[in-house]
């Protein structure tokens with residue numbers, strides 16, 4: 001089939017938006033490209049057809065194409081790694097706004113690497129670390145760091161082992177798993193394809209925040225910043241956990257839907 005025929009076929013089975021995403025991600029052809037090259041044929045249509053079937057089976061679009069986007073950059077994703085969410089822009093923007101550019105920064109629970117890669121690419125002189133435990137997610141992290149030529153030091157370990165990296169940091173940033181275990185089975189169907197290990201924050205959703213407060217705040221330098229993405233109802237609990245470890249000037253940042261999305265604080269001494 002020609003590109004135009006493939007697009008029309010995809011559109012007959014999926015939404016127009018999804019058909020266009022598949023055209024772009026698999027053939028690198030957008031609407032304008034369709035007008036210019038629509039009568040030409042790709043070398044192979046196998047991946048395109050497979051992606052349509054995956055999407056029809058309920059598999060998220062990003063897993064079907066193998067690509068996702070975050071703050072203007074493309075990342076490889078697939079089953080075993082969390083699909084980047086636009087929500088995470090709030091934490092990354094706060095971090096960028098607070099940086100001079102030479103800081104030692106650590107991204108805990110790095111997943112596909114969107115946070116660490118963005119910071120390393122925006123601040124070439126910063127020393128950026130990324131910690132990820134799960135094998136599949138770590139593979140994507142490595143691949144994305146390599147793809148972007150980002151200077152990120154990778155640590156394949158659990159954040160529950162705070163000794164996996166030495167020294168103190170100017171900034172700790174994290175989007176950890178934070179969903180209450182019992183809630184996971186009732187999340188929408190597409191989320192069920194994502195790894196439970198990326199979502200599950202334990203019985204009250206706070207396991208990882210407790211770990212970060214107890215084990216990582218002591219690795220922050222004086223005046224160091226901590227920036228944590230949170231679930232919309234976790235601002236008070238997470239703020240309290242940080243306060244108990246000597247974090248001050250705590251603020252809660254909202255996303256564009258006016259939901260609490262980030263807890264930001266400073267270590268006093």
Ligand SMILES: C[S@@+](CC[C@H](N)C(=O)[O-])C[C@H]1O[C@@H](n2cnc3c(N)ncnc32)[C@H](O)[C@@H]1O
Nearest residue numbers: 109110111132133134137158159175176177198
């Ligand atoms: C909510 S996802 C966030 C991924 C990425 N930071 C993002 O914003 O898209 C949480 C990540 O934590 C990882 N993870 C789970 N348990 C971990 C642990 N004990 N130590 C390090 N990473 C862990 C998961 O594999 C997953 O990649």
